[in-house]
Amino acid sequence: MxxxxxxxxxxxxxxxxxxxxxxxxxxxxxxxxxxxxxxxxxxxxxxxxxxxxxxxxxxxxxxxxxxxxxxxxxxxxxxxxxxxxxxxxxxxxxxxxxxxxxxxxxxxxxxxxxxxxxxxxxxxxxxxxxxxERQLPFPGWTLPGVVTAGGAQAMLKSGLVLPGQRIVVAGSGPLLLAAASSLVTAGARVPAVVEATGYLAYARRPHVVAAVPAKLVEGAGHGTALLRHRVRPRLRSAVVEAHGTDRVTGVTVARLDADWRPKPGTERRIDCDAIAVGHGLxxxxxxxxxxxxxxxxxxxxxxxxxxxxxxxxxxxxxxxxxxxxxxxxxxxxxxxxxxxxxxxxxxxxKRSLRRRRARLRAFADLMAAAHRPGPGWTGWLRPDTDVCRCEEVPVAKVREAVEELGAGDPRTVKLLTRAGMGWCQGRMCGPAVACLSAGSGSAASESGAGVGAAGPDRRPFGCPVPLSQLAAGEPDA
Structure with missing residues (x-):
């Protein structure tokens, strides 16, 4: 046509x-x-x-x-x-x-x-x-071998390759179970699925879960695949550091409190050669x-x-x-x-279509609430941890902009540090920069504000565009 x-x-x-x-x-x-x-x-x-x-x-x-x-x-x-x-x-x-x-x-x-x-x-x-994918940085997350949970699935689905042979799957949300299930089925070893939250929130609203039985079947399928390969989720835990020089060689996992703050003394090292990590979408x-x-x-x-x-x-x-x-x-x-x-x-x-959408949207809201990141995740950061990978901006620079230079929002932090100005335009670092921009003692920080889609600023380009195309005349369809 x-x-x-x-x-x-x-x-x-x-x-x-x-x-x-x-x-x-x-x-x-x-x-x-x-x-x-x-x-x-x-x-x-x-x-x-x-x-x-x-x-x-x-x-x-x-x-x-x-x-x-x-x-x-x-x-x-x-x-x-x-x-x-x-x-x-x-x-x-x-x-x-x-x-x-x-x-x-x-x-x-x-x-x-x-x-x-x-x-x-x-x-x-x-x-x-x-x-x-929403990413929350941690020490070592820029090492080769650290990929997003969705990225690991994309490598498998489109390239038929694995990011490693011994892969720790970590973060929060239902994508973790799907990713881990796909990886073990394809032959990878998954020593741990590290989930920052639990699943109790689903049990508190059984009528919402019962209204979408297909989701129960899907979840049971992923769980069965993991049990068959002797993979058990570690709940209320997080990867707080990745180890290695030229590539990931292991991770440190710690238990979290209700606000996602790491509990001292609960750290445990797990050997691996890849990490698939993500905190929802x-x-x-x-x-x-x-x-x-x-x-x-x-x-x-x-x-x-x-x-x-x-x-x-x-x-x-x-x-x-x-x-x-x-x-x-x-x-x-x-x-x-x-x-x-x-x-x-x-x-x-058809009315049935509206009803189906309503049931699925209610489940989506339940799922989002169950896996909402807590404000204490910044407790696993170190001053030298890069927040913005593209521009190599560490935590210390962002905190300096907030605490010493008076930045109170992600845009001002970006102007002072270049965090979010790189190739991904804030898609990787946006949630973390927004959370750190709220300030450690502010109400926004304590409520967990900033961990969502603060995202990139409004801008006229949705993706990189060559200057030659902007300078060209009116294009054909």
Whole structure:
């Protein structure tokens, strides 16, 4: 479905993960013509990331939960592509949304050359850009062999490789169990799954858990895989230091109190050659916040887009589905993608779809509250621990900016220390800088504020863009 530079589509969907795929094919079912954009060269997003064809993976389904759901969506997309109702464009990194009188111009880059700038025009946009991992630094976290929990899964799913042979999985949240289960099934040794919280919060709201039995089955599957390989989670514990010179050789694990402060005398060393660590996910919403979209803070402090029952944001013509509305997994993203497509098409969805979304969103909120980081995590930092990896800014510099130079927010800390100015634009260090910026004695610090999605400042670019493309004339679609 090639488009001319001045042809307006009904819809541009940004993100080809579960929510974007569901939104695109449902919109096409309802008669809308749309383009589906994604930075990856295949559909599926981070959740349904799969090996490149050249690797010859015979059973990609064994690396995923719910693979048949993805294949069903992919088949529907292929049918609509053949009919000319949808066009998937991979390798398109969207860097800005521009409001126009008619709707939106979506600006993307597909390479380093001036001619690689792309603009797509449409009456409406569905944002399904997913999330990125929340990282809390610790001494040694910059050593080779330390990867994110999602990164370890990505290496396995897309490259069929492991980050090491003896891997400690650490952090907080349900992604840990999924990552550990995948790693041991693929042949890695996992000497410990180190979870900073417990699971008691789920038991306190049994009706929410019982309303989503598929989540119980999924969790039981991960737990069974770990027990089969004799892996038992260490609850209310954290990796407080990684050891090694040229590569990780081990970690120190300590018990935590209710506020995530390490308990003296509980330290224990575990030998390993890799660490997969993550503290949940943060919604990737910068394209929408640059347009002034309203946001709200979730139970774990993460900032997400505020949407109504039809997944409309506060920006006219802009809908949102999935993790951008608060992290909740693939099933919730699919439900919200379908709801958004019905709303923008002016069609009434089935009541069962709204009920399913409500149940899944309630479980997502419970999950976020159960794994909210506590304010005491800064107790495992040392003055020389790098907070911002890109610019190599240590804890001491951030605290100096706050305590001696009067910085009281992440932006001022960034101006004084360069923390957050690097390649990742604050995605890795943002939560930690925000927490440290609150000050050790402030109410914000004591309440745990800043551990969510304080995230990068509003800026006109959602990803790096070559200067040659900015200087070039109006691009073709």
């Amino acid at each position: 090639p488009t001319s530079p001045y042809e307006f589509l009904d819809l541009v969907v940004i993100g080809a993960g579960p929510g974007g795929l569901a939104g695109a094919v449902t919109a096409a079912d309802l008669g809308k013509r749309c383009v589906l954009l994604d930075g990856g060269h295949s559909t599926g997003g981070q959740y349904y990331r799969h090996p490149a064809p050249g690797l010859g993976a015979a059973r990609p389904d064994r690396l995923h939960h719910g693979w048949s759901v993805y294949t069903g969506l992919a088949e529907r997309l292929a049918e609509h592509e053949r009919a000319g109702r949808v066009e998937f464009r991979g390798g398109h990194h969207v860097w800005a949304l521009e409001r126009t009188d008619e709707g939106f111009t979506v600006h993307a880059t597909r390479g380093p050359d001036a001619g690689d700038r792309v603009a797509v025009r449409a009456r409406a946009v569905l944002l399904a850009t997913g999330a990125y 943060l919604p990737q919403i910068d394209l929408a916040t640059e347009l002034g979209a309203d946001t709200l803070a979730g139970p774990d402090g993460a900032v997400a887009l505020a949407v109504d029952a039809g997944m409309r944001t506060s920006v006219p013509g802009l809908w949102s589905a999935g993790e951008t509305n608060g992290v909740g997994g693939a099933d919730l993203a699919i439900a919200e993608g379908e709801l958004a497509a019905h709303d923008l098409a002016g069609a009434e969805p």
